[in-house]
Amino acid sequence: MKGRLREPSVSLLEDAGLGPEQPGERSLSFPCRNAPVDVLLVRAADIPEYVQDGVVDCGITGQDLVRERGARVDELLPLGFGSCHLDAAVPEESPFLTIEDLAGATVATVYPRLTRELMPVEVELVDVTGSVEVAPRLGLAEGIVDLVSSGNTLRTNGLRSLGTLFTSEAALFGSPGADVSQLVAMMRAVVEARAHRYLMLDAPKERVDEICAVIGSRSPSVLPLADPALVAVHALVPAKDVWQLLPKLEAVGAFSILIVPVERMLA
Ligand code: AMP
Numbered sequence: 001m002k003g004r005l006r007e008p009s010v011s012l013l014e015d016a017g018l019g020p021e022q023p024g025e026r027s028l029s030f031p032c033r034n035a036p037v038d039v040l041l042v043r044a045a046d047i048p049e050y051v052q053d054g055v056v057d058c059g060i061t062g063q064d065l066v067r068e069r070g071a072r073v074d075e076l077l078p079l080g081f082g083s084c085h086l087d088a089a090v091p092e093e094s095p096f097l098t099i100e101d102l103a104g105a106t107v108a109t110v111y112p113r114l115t116r117e118l119m120p121v122e123v124e125l126v127d128v129t130g131s132v133e134v135a136p137r138l139g140l141a142e143g144i145v146d147l148v149s150s151g152n153t154l155r156t157n158g159l160r161s162l163g164t165l166f167t168s169e170a171a172l173f174g175s176p177g178a179d180v181s182q183l184v185a186m187m188r189a190v191v192e193a194r195a196h197r198y199l200m201l202d203a204p205k206e207r208v209d210e211i212c213a214v215i216g217s218r219s220p221s222v223l224p225l226a227d228p229a230l231v232a233v234h235a236l237v238p239a240k241d242v243w244q245l246l247p248k249l250e251a252v253g254a255f256s257i258l259i260v261p262v263e264r265m266l267a
Contacts (some may be wrong), residue, residue: 005044005170008081009060013039015194015263016186030098037183048073048173055179064147064168068113073173076184080191082170085090086114087157091136094143102143107134109145118165119145133157185266192265199237199245201254202230210252214245236262 013019018032020039029040040056047061048071059073062082066073088107090096091256096105103121108128115125126141133153135141145165145217148154154161172187203211211233212220220235233254237245242259249257 003044005060005062005082006041007144008079008170010059011188012079012081012190015190018183018186035186051173051175054175054178056175058172058174058180058183060170060172062168064111064114064166066171066173067166067168068111070113071173072176074176075120075171076174076180077172077188077191079170079172079187079195083232084147084168085164086111086118086145086166086168087148087154087161087164088119088132088143089143089148089154089161089259090143092158092160094136095159096143096162099165102162105143106141107143107145108132108141111145111147114166115145134160189264189266193262195239196236196262196265197239197242198234198260198262199242200232200234200258200260201249201257202232202250202256203254205231207253208233211249211254214248214252235263 002083010020013032018035018037020030021033021188022030029038033036042050044061045065047059048066048069050056051059051073052071056077060079063075064084064086088099088102096102099119100121102119102123105123106126107115107123108126108129109115110130110132112127114123115123127136128135128140132144132146134157135144136159137157144159148161151161172184200216201211208222208231215233215235215237217235217237223234225232246257
């Protein structure tokens with residue numbers, strides 16, 4: 001995990017209590033604090049082979065790269081960062097409107113294997129090693145298949161997406177046979193925790209059922225308060241739901257609402 005996956009990967013290790021022994025160190029390999037784990041920083045594109053060949057026990061890289069290499073590795077844990085999708089795209093002014101319209105067209109990509117596997121129609125592949133998005137302007141190809149996250153690169157290069165072939169995120173991959181279960185457990189506790197928030201609120205006792213229905217949790221904690229007419233409700237909620245939960249909770253009488261981050265979540 002070098003390049004764009006480096007920072008979020010190191011920060012995941014830090015949060016799992018496995019930061020570099022000497023914080024701030026920029027070298028290409030480092031031992032971790034608190035655990036017998038050595039971290040090697042290499043290019044995301046090289047990791048599928050390193051893991052497959054057992055050079056390392058496990059590695060963090062994009063699902064796209066593992067699939068493109070056809071590497072025989074085990075996906076142990078999706079990590080919730082490095083999200084992107086592999087899209088087919090054409091110049092704004094192109095007559096093509098759907099992916100199927102690309103039948104027989106020339107398509108430039110650094111993902112020949114995924115393109116061949118996932119394109120619903122036959123295309124003529126133009127292999128390039130980088131800067132795929134300029135290929136149509138250079139007259140090298142009529143369309144491209146490339147990774148997109150925000151869509152800014154496509155827009156800047158006057159390209160329009162025709163649709164997605166594959167969605168990807170960073171994941172931890174294990175070498176077949178390697179036992180990295182403890183590391184996976186530590187990372188999972190952090191990944192799960194990041195995806196949740198701890199919600200605390202006060203409410204009139206008689207509205208507890210409505211509040212629990214809004215939260216949708218199977219077993220929120222309902223705690224008595226000094227005022228016998230009130231209770232406190234505590235529950236773990238998905239972080240992505242918080243935005244739409246708040247107005248609904250207020251509408252059913254919740255007040256003094258607190259939302260706090262969770263540090264680790266163990267099953
Ligand atoms: P790197 O070559 O080290 O920058 O990492 C490339 C990996 O980062 C890709 O294989 C993807 O898994 C992931 N990624 C996430 N967003 C993007 C993006 N917009 N463009 C390219 N790669 C991305």
